[in-house]
Amino acid sequence: MTALQVDTDPAEVGFDPARLARLDRRLARWVDDGRLPGHLVTVARHGRLVHVGRYGHRDVERGLPVEDDTRWRIYSMTKPVTSVAAMMLYEEGAFELSDPIARWLPEFGETRVYVAGSAQKPVTAPQTEPIRVWHLLTHMSGLTYGFHHAHPVDALYRAAGHEWGTPAGADSAEVCRQWAAIPLVFQPGSEWNYGVSTDVLGRLVEVLSGSPLDEFFEQRIFAPLGMRDTSFGLREGDDVESLARLYTAVPGTPDGAATGFAPLDAMGAAAHRKPAFLSGGGGLVSTAGDYLRFVELLRRGGAYDGGRLLGPRTIAHMTRNHLPGDADLETFGRPLFAETPLRGVGFGLGFSMVIDPTRYGVVASAGDYSWGGAASTAFYVDPVEDVTVSFYTQLLPSSTLPIRNHLRQLVNQALVD
Template sequence: MNVETDPSSAGFDGERLKRIDRHFDAYVDDGRLPGYLTVVSRHGRIVHVASHGNRDMESGAPVEHDTIWRIFSMTKPITSVAAMTFVEEGVIDLTDPISQWLPEFAAPQVYTKGSALRPVTEAATEPIRLWHLLTHTAGLTYGFHHTHPVDAVYRASGYEWGTPPGLDLAACTRAWAEFPLVFQPGSEWNYSVATDVLGRLVEVLAGKPLDEVLAERIFGPLGMTDTGFWTKETDRLAALYVPQPGTKLPVRNDAFGALGTASPDCFSGGGGLVSTAADYHRFTQMLLRGGSLDGVRVLGPRTVDLMASNHLPGHVDLEAYGRPLFAEMPFDGFGFGLGFSVLEDPVKAKTLSSPGEFAWGGAASTAFWVDPVEDLTVAFYTQLLPSSTHPIRQQLRQLVYQAIVD
């Protein structure tokens, strides 16, 4: 990743952009982060690249521009784009019940009361549809939330920060279909394994494993040569860290860090990919340019616009429609589209970003956003899990937008 144009030619104050470096260099120098890399692009040209620290603190290997990162939930927008290619081809419609292809979801049950050991349920009054998966309104959940009895049901079966060994995506999807839903489909928003189920749906639609579908429909066409569910070039793969209790200083965690070093049993469409800054930059540029890049079209521009629109009923934000869960950023002012958060109200969100910005992040503190109003993309990479450890995303937004002066 190299700077492609002078910041002033893209409406930035170059000296103000250096505030990004000073701010996050301090995160590394005082031990809060092992290392980081961030990329700012405007009008299709990279205007700023900042990096500091180590991709592996123990060996002293530095962060480099071709460092490979576990992007965790930044996988979700990629899987969502893959699903929308099938919508564009007329294979499936956003309102279709997923049980047409995943019969295990033919009769979902919804939690009403009781404990994780003895939940009381009722039949779902609405089938789970494709748009429910894309918007996290299906009623599914994550075991790591620790806020609802159904979360504990997931954990008891081995679904907290991963999936049980030996189970592929098809087997995991069948298991999730047997668990109660947290609410009636379409009635609330809850961050969940919905995108993993979406990945399984994509497998069935394509008749091939998810890794092959993503390679054929996204990675190959866009030239994302370093993105996949694992990498052979483990010397370039950053080590993964978690905060030490009390000090929050990074401590290496090789159990989590094993992700990405070998082909997984389960191709997690919700969180399993590794990638580089250069590769993901190409993905965000494709989105910013309405679905095409360098003469290759992945999606139509109207499809991208639909994905980047708030699909929550009445254009409410996640604070009104979502459940109060672990998250780095507040939900005020942010809605949700088909695979992305969508900024509805910058004032309510207390951010300098533009209405219509769409974004998401990963559990190890990675993040990206696309701002069509400012013709801007930004991405940040590090490997500290969970992302709620430090307010990186809010701070990065402030530092980027204060440097725009046109």
Template sequence: MAEFTPDVDPAAVGLDARRLSRIDAHLRRYLDEGKLAGCQVMVSRHGKVAHLSSLGLADLETGRPVETDTLWRIYSMTKPVTSVAAMMLWEEGAFELTDPVSRWLPEFAAPRVYVGGPAAKPVTVPATEPIRVWHLLTHTAGLTYGFHKVHVTDELHRLKGFEVGVPPGLDLAGCVRAWAEIPLSFQPGAEWNYSVATDVLGRLVEVVSGQSLDTFFAERIFKPLGMTDTAFWCPEDKHGRLAALYAAAPSARRPVRMDTVGEAFKRPPTWLSGGGGLVSSTRDYTRFTWMLLNGGELDGARLLSPRTLDYMTVNHLPGGADLATFGRPLFAETRFDGVGFGLGFAVVLDPVAYRTLSSVGEYQWGGMASTAFWVDPVEQLSVVFMTQLMPSSAYPLRSQLRQLVYQALVD
């Protein structure tokens, strides 16, 4: 792998080098205060890396530093990859966005919707319309996550063994069958709720393509884009590059190591999570963002057409609503005010309501271990941030990083 380093003078792409240095100074305070072990940030414009910094330690206990080739668990930053995979199949005519998913996943043939009662005896009614492909892509299917812990259907997921992980031994097909037995949180299309929808979408990719999700990703996305270090697990010869996983501990002097969770990524998983299963590098995910920014193509490899990508990155919520008005006030990897949702991405609708420097049409997502990325077509800008701290809501890293990147734009 070629060395991944800045390859352009920041001034040549409208960025002020002195102002970019504020990014590192700010992040070092997090390291000095014991809030983060280490992190990496990449800022590129017009397809050129203008700023790349590797700060702190990938492993506090051994003193191993963050390097340019450090590997990171990207969790929900897997979701845009799965959404791209689905839309590649859509471009081939494999399905329509309005198709009921039960055509390929018959377990969803007759979903029921929770309307009342405790978890021990939920009251349900039939869904008034089928779960469709676009419901999965937009998180409007009525599905949920067990870790939300605010709704009875969240509890029903936990009772079946679905919280952060899944019951031992289940593969993706088994997970989807189990989720289909749990009542939906609301009627399909009625609300937005961050959920296992993208994992169900990953299973749809498998059934429609006839390939396992890891094979489809490897052959159709990672190989064409030159993403040589991205996979559903970290093989033994790369264990020395995988950053340790930590939990935020505000009352302690440094974050707490989470090997019980983190070490799981060092072996093949029983299930392939299209919603949160990938390990990647900053270099690899940067190439993924460049493909997006370049209208679906990179270095001669075209995954999507520009029109498809434009369609994916506009707001698909009914009536042009933002997440604050159409979504449930639960955890998600973005703020809700001024942000809509497309087909696999959060999309900025109103930077003023968002309360953060950004552009209308910027799209993005993040991961449970505080990783994040965004793509700004207006500024021809992409940013990738990697660290390994759970939960991602522990510190306002994402909004602060936006401030620090946009204040460095001077053209």
């Protein structure tokens, strides 16, 4: 077992231990109320791990507890890893952020743009602005997700087999060809829309590097960081019981609020093996200890104990708001599902960040950056307080409980220096 060892008295780095315990009590209440199967949470400051909270089960029905080496489907927390991979190639001069992606993925050069009509009879127009690399990193490409159920183009994705998965046997090259044949939701750069942009970015990493995405991740990111338990699905020889069971919220009140959860085994089984499609937007499983190494890489400005993956100025550029006019997601984005609240939150190259704590409505630092996953996993880095927080569970959808807001308010109220 890879143990997560608290290495510092919280008081030594400005935390009140008694107040920090409120975090565990709040999270445990959701487990005891039957609204969350189990969880693991980490809190670190100045790179020193001051708190690890574990409670509940990774598999409720079998009575298997959450443990340090529990593997979690991190879904969209794969996206920051893919963004880091792309920016490593950027630092090597492989592309400019303004380059059209059709230079390497020519199928996207002819992708049409939806302007009117239904999913059955869409009216489209040519691109007036090509999809550029930075459009993929910022989700301003016009690509979408089939599971949004908010736009006629979403329905076209679903009709082509792209909702919570992709057609069986299709690899990243084929999947990108299929997406390129479907209209964009809008002209690239004109709006923000959460979608498959980072999956296309993962394919771009493959083409530019000449390596499959799993090999690039393993050789260039995971091995240097010592992330031994992170992969696209479980590997041969991995213990299936180490993978937490996937659950979905069960509505139980007139307003649709969830009062329980049920296993989602058909969807969860996809992570039992390496898939044909290496999803740069959501395909990784990981452990809390592994992903903490990645989060600490970000906090350190791209450095780790044995060297450096990215320059600090590159990390700083990635974690600035890139939305035009310094707008927030509520103003510039579309009113649909995302892995973050939209008010007072901007978006950079692979991360969201708090740009207006007052508008955000939660005690937080300006510049705090983060992302999360569909099964309610989340992390954030607060560069002002030099704090990192990560959270793991397996409950779909991530909007079921206000976990991300509670993480910030309960961690920040415990800071007393």
